[in-house]
Amino acid sequence: MDMNVSQLLRDPIGSTRDFKIDTLIDITSDGKSHKIQGECHMLRTQRSILVKCLLNTEIELSCNRCLGKFLQPLKIKFEEEFFPTMDALSGAPVSLPEDSGAFTIDEQHTLDLTEAVRQYALLAIPMKALCKKDCAGLCPTCGKNLNEGDCDCPKQKTDPRWSKLAELD
Numbered sequence: 001m002d003m004n005v006s007q008l009l010r011d012p013i014g015s016t017r018d019f020k021i022d023t024l025i026d027i028t029s030d031g032k033s034h035k036i037q038g039e040c041h042m043l044r045t046q047r048s049i050l051v052k053c054l055l056n057t058e059i060e061l062s063c064n065r066c067l068g069k070f071l072q073p074l075k076i077k078f079e080e081e082f083f084p085t086m087d088a089l090s091g092a093p094v095s096l097p098e099d100s101g102a103f104t105i106d107e108q109h110t111l112d113l114t115e116a117v118r119q120y121a122l123l124a125i126p127m128k129a130l131c132k133k134d135c136a137g138l139c140p141t142c143g144k145n146l147n148e149g150d151c152d153c154p155k156q157k158t159d160p161r162w163s164k165l166a167e168l169d
């Protein structure tokens with residue numbers, strides 16, 4: 001996701017660019033590409049380019065209850081500053097802010113969004129993944145996927161002390 005921002009860096013502070021994103025990124029570093037679509041907005045600030053993105057993708061997860069694989073839609077939303085390493089007008093090197101984790105724009109004035117998108121996509125993955133809100137899960141006794149129908153095991157009574165927790169689930 002390389003963007004050439006040499007013109008925007010030469011533009012006055014406050015200048016903006018909007019652009020649509022439709023690309024593939026390997027979010028989970030497992031060789032699978034994920035389709036990323038959405039919009040980004042860039043703002044030239046005094047010291048950087050402020051990038052705001054709102055993107056969508058889908059990622060394959062395993063359900064916490066039934067262990068089935070499913071596609072989880074993800075909203076990737078972030079706002080990050082990208083700092084030039086070289087002055088676009090003079091070509092002089094620019095010292096970066098203290099924060100060494102800052103995103104940078106390279107000497108060719110290329111702003112690469114890939115790493116930011118990847119990091120925020122990983123943050124957007126729910127801790128508790130469910131294939132659907134009311135996933136019935138697996139039978140604790142026979143292991144049958146109860147989304148596919150009931151099993152023949154005797155129904156277990158839920159311990160009332162846990163019922164409140166089950167509602168939160």
Ligand SMILES: [Zn+2]
Pocket residue numbers: 063064065066067068130131132135136137
């Ligand atoms: Zn499930």
Ligand SMILES: [Zn+2]
Pocket residue numbers: 139140141142143144151152153
């Ligand atoms: Zn069963």
